[in-house]
Amino acid sequence: MGNKVLMKGTEAIGEAAMRANCQCFFGYPITPQTEVAAYMAKKMPALGRVFVQAESEIAAIHMVYGAAGTGVRCMTSSSSPGISLMSEGISYIAGAELPCLIVNIVRGGPGLGSIQAAQSDYFQATKGGGHGDYNMPVFAPSSVQEMIDLIQEAFDVADEYRTPCMIMGDGMLGQMMEPVEFLDRQPRKLPNKDWAATGLLGRKTHNVINSLFLAPEELEQHNTHLQEKYKIIKENEVRYELFDCDRENDLILVAYGTTSRICKNVIRSAEREGILLGLVRPITLWPFPTKAFEETVHHTRFGYLTVEMSAGQMVEDVQLAVNGRAPIGFYGRTGGMVPHPDDILATVKQMVHEGVQVWH
Amino acid sequence: MASQEIVFAGFGGQGILSMGKFLAYAGMDAHLNVSWLPSYGPEMRGGTANCHVILTDETIGSPVVTRATSLLVMNGPSLDKFEHTLVPGGLLILDSDLVNRTAARTDIEVLHIPAQTLAEQLGSKKAANMILLGALVKRTGIVSLEILLQSVHEHGKATFFEANKKAIEMGAGMIPQLTH
Numbered sequence: 001m002g003n004k005v006l007m008k009g010t011e012a013i014g015e016a017a018m019r020a021n022c023q024c025f026f027g028y029p030i031t032p033q034t035e036v037a038a039y040m041a042k043k044m045p046a047l048g049r050v051f052v053q054a055e056s057e058i059a060a061i062h063m064v065y066g067a068a069g070t071g072v073r074c075m076t077s078s079s080s081p082g083i084s085l086m087s088e089g090i091s092y093i094a095g096a097e098l099p100c101l102i103v104n105i106v107r108g109g110p111g112l113g114s115i116q117a118a119q120s121d122y123f124q125a126t127k128g129g130g131h132g133d134y135n136m137p138v139f140a141p142s143s144v145q146e147m148i149d150l151i152q153e154a155f156d157v158a159d160e161y162r163t164p165c166m167i168m169g170d171g172m173l174g175q176m177m178e179p180v181e182f183l184d185r186q187p188r189k190l191p192n193k194d195w196a197a198t199g200l201l202g203r204k205t206h207n208v209i210n211s212l213f214l215a216p217e218e219l220e221q222h223n224t225h226l227q228e229k230y231k232i233i234k235e236n237e238v239r240y241e242l243f244d245c246d247r248e249n250d251l252i253l254v255a256y257g258t259t260s261r262i263c264k265n266v267i268r269s270a271e272r273e274g275i276l277l278g279l280v281r282p283i284t285l286w287p288f289p290t291k292a293f294e295e296t297v298h299h300t301r302f303g304y305l306t307v308e309m310s311a312g313q314m315v316e317d318v319q320l321a322v323n324g325r326a327p328i329g330f331y332g333r334t335g336g337m338v339p340h341p342d343d344i345l346a347t348v349k350q351m352v353h354e355g356v357q358v359w360h
Numbered sequence: 361m362a363s364q365e366i367v368f369a370g371f372g373g374q375g376i377l378s379m380g381k382f383l384a385y386a387g388m389d390a391h392l393n394v395s396w397l398p399s400y401g402p403e404m405r406g407g408t409a410n411c412h413v414i415l416t417d418e419t420i421g422s423p424v425v426t427r428a429t430s431l432l433v434m435n436g437p438s439l440d441k442f443e444h445t446l447v448p449g450g451l452l453i454l455d456s457d458l459v460n461r462t463a464a465r466t467d468i469e470v471l472h473i474p475a476q477t478l479a480e481q482l483g484s485k486k487a488a489n490m491i492l493l494g495a496l497v498k499r500t501g502i503v504s505l506e507i508l509l510q511s512v513h514e515h516g517k518a519t520f521f522e523a524n525k526k527a528i529e530m531g532a533g534m535i536p537q538l539t540h
Contacts, residue, residue: 006381006388006396032400115400176423177381177396179388258422265421338424 004179009144009169012180013103014039016151017075019182022101024050024074026063028082031115032171033105036077057082061089061102068098069209071196073155077103079171080121081112083129090164091130094226095211097195099158101151102136103167105174108336116336117171117258122313125168126286133223135230137237138166138285140256144178149185150283156188161233162195168285170309172258172338233287240289243267245278245296250352252278252300254318255307256285259339263307266344273345275352280304285314293321302351303327305358307344310334312359327351329358362392362417364502365425367442369410370434370455375489378516379432380411383493383503385511387415390503395423408437415502430500432492434458434475453496455488471495471538478530487527494531499539505532 007015013036017025025040037053044051050067054060060076067074078086083104093100106121108114121129125138139154141147147169154165197207213219241260244267245252253263260281267277278300280292293304303326306315312330319328331347333339350358366383370376377398387394397412412425430451433439436459439452446452448467457476473495475488482491490512497508505528512524 004388006385006394171400172397172423175398175400177384178420178423179394261420262422262424264419268421338422340426341422342426 004181006177007144007180008035008177009147009174010035010105011039012144012148013077013151013167013174014043015182016148017101017155018043018047018049020152020155021073022049022075022155023072024052024064024067026052026054026060026067026074026076027078028054028057028060030057030079030082032107032117032174033077033079033103035174036103036105057085058089061086061093064100064102065089065093065096065098068093068100069096069197071193071198073099073101073159075101075103077105079105079107080109080118083121083124087124087129088131090136091128091132091134092211093164094130094134094136095132095222096209097162097226098164098209099155099162100164101154101158101167102164103169106168106170108334114336115171117173117338118309118334118336119170119257119259120310120313120334121168122285122308122310125166126288126317134226135233135286136164136166137161137233137287138168139239140168140283140285141173142257142260142281144173144176145180146283147173148180148182152185156190157233157237159190159193160188161229163229163233168257170258171336237284238287238289238291239283240292241279241281241283242292242295243279243281244276245280245299247276247278247299249276249278249300251275251302251348252280252296252304253307253344253348254280254282254304254314256282256314259307259309262339262341263344265341266348269341269345270348275348277348282314288317288321290321293318297322297325300326302355303329305329305331305348305351307339308332309338331358362415362502364415364429364500365427366413366415366430366432366496367410367425367428367445368413368432369408369438369442370458372409374409374434375486376409376434377411379489379493380413382508382512382515383415383497384413385515386497386503386508389511390507392417392503393420395420397423408435410438410442430496432496434489434492436460439463451496451499453492453499455492471499471534473531473534473538475531479527482523482526482530484523487523490524490527491531491534494528495534495538496531497528498532498535505529
């Protein structure tokens with residue numbers, strides 16, 4: 001444990017990004033992730049890298065668009081209302097096939113909502129917050145250490161597939177401190193960025209980066225290409241954790257991020273009452289780990305209970321994955337309220353003892 | 361099994377968050393799993409501050425402390441807000457100079473420490489938090505005083521170290537008289 005340091009989630013985001021060779025950070029302050037920008041403002045210029053506090057989130061994401069077009073690693077970070085503002089730019093970046101990292105430390109919504117932890121941006125992140133047929137890989141860490149690991153991984157995934165990637169945390173992960181270790185990691189073998197707009201450099205033709213295809217035939221062809229790319233990402237980049245799923249369980253919980261940590265506590269207290277629970281923890285929210293349900297659907301007596309800090313946005317993906325083969329219940333809190341382990345356990349008991357499908 | 365789930369609570373400016381941080385550092389240095397979660401919501405705007413700290417040799421699930429094994433409070437509103445979160449047999453440490461009532465619960469251990477008065481004897485009211493932290497660490501034994509002092513030395517400001525050390529030792533010194 002000698003190399004461990006105690007770090008706040010938001011600061012760990014900045015440090016991990018810098019270690020992943022992020023050259024540019026563009027952002028606009030918003031609680032609960034302003035410390036990311038503060039950390040970058042302090043550290044990036046000293047390394048000869050770029051930090052810009054933009055005049056708005058819209059400006060910040062378009063600065064990311066421009067920097068990504070030159071092939072450098074770049075990122076922005078915001079929280080829910082800010083990500084809504086950025087969604088137009090994210091659609092452009094996806095359309096122009098540029099790699100970058102977007103961090104969303106989710107707070108309660110809709111509207112200005114609250115500044116407390118929530119998971120109510122699941123639809124926005126996974127179903128396309130902006131317009132057009134696009135997706136982006138969305139990673140949901142559940143600890144500060146995993147935040148660090150996934151940020152480095154997300155930059156690689158972005159470069160490999162020429163796609164924006166999102167890290168989706170919540171206010172609690174952003175604000176809490178945990179011991180972390182920055183381990184040397186083997187980066188992926190990545191393709192050359194021969195598409196980058198860096199000047200002619202002896203070539204005869206310009207590299208053009210654009211998301212505008214006026215001829216419908218061309219745009220359809222572009223969309224077909226994007227869909228093929230998304231198919232490959234779905235095949236290669238799904239991540240999930242199965243916790244206590246190597247046994248015949250009474251019920252399996254489905255949760256990600258902070259909520260999955262609470263569920264792990266619930267699993268232990270349920271055991272003391274003779275109820276066996278497992279946990280499916282999606283680490284990529286898109287692509288959704290459908291495979292995790294293939295592996296578990298025949299090993300749960302009463303099906304699944306999805307637990308979220310939202311009104312049940314992930315449930316739809318669970319339903320698609322389970323496809324009617326098992327009952328699915330839901331327990332959620334909204335507005336920045338964090339589920340209490342006792343309340344989750346009470347819902348578990350309703351499903352297990354009364355055999356009812358619950359929806360709170 | 362070594363495990364403590366602690367809530368520190370009081371006014372902003374009393375050093376509530378740093379108290380929790382020093383303990384988290386000490387836990388990390390003692391090879392325990394630790395988490396530190398500050399309040400950052402609207403209650404902070406009202407001038408109160410709290411943090412949840414977990415030190416355990418088991419895996420940490422939620423960083424939110426819902427069943428505190430110890431509660432350290434430096435104002436009345438914090439006692440009102442968190443007293444019910446203590447587990448039966450849990451430890452309540454209160455700054456008796458600032459909290460003008462005792463516990464309503466009878467199933468917990470309560471230590472009244474006049475931390476402001478004691479800190480004044482040391483020359484600075486600002487050391488009150490470290491006196492209470494010394495008492496907490498001594499009473500729970502979750503980490504040794506040596507490790508706590510080492511973490512304060514390593515992660516605190518060098519100019520305050522001697523004062524902090526004296527305060528921690530003074531707080532720890534209160535324990536035998538308070539518990540006998």
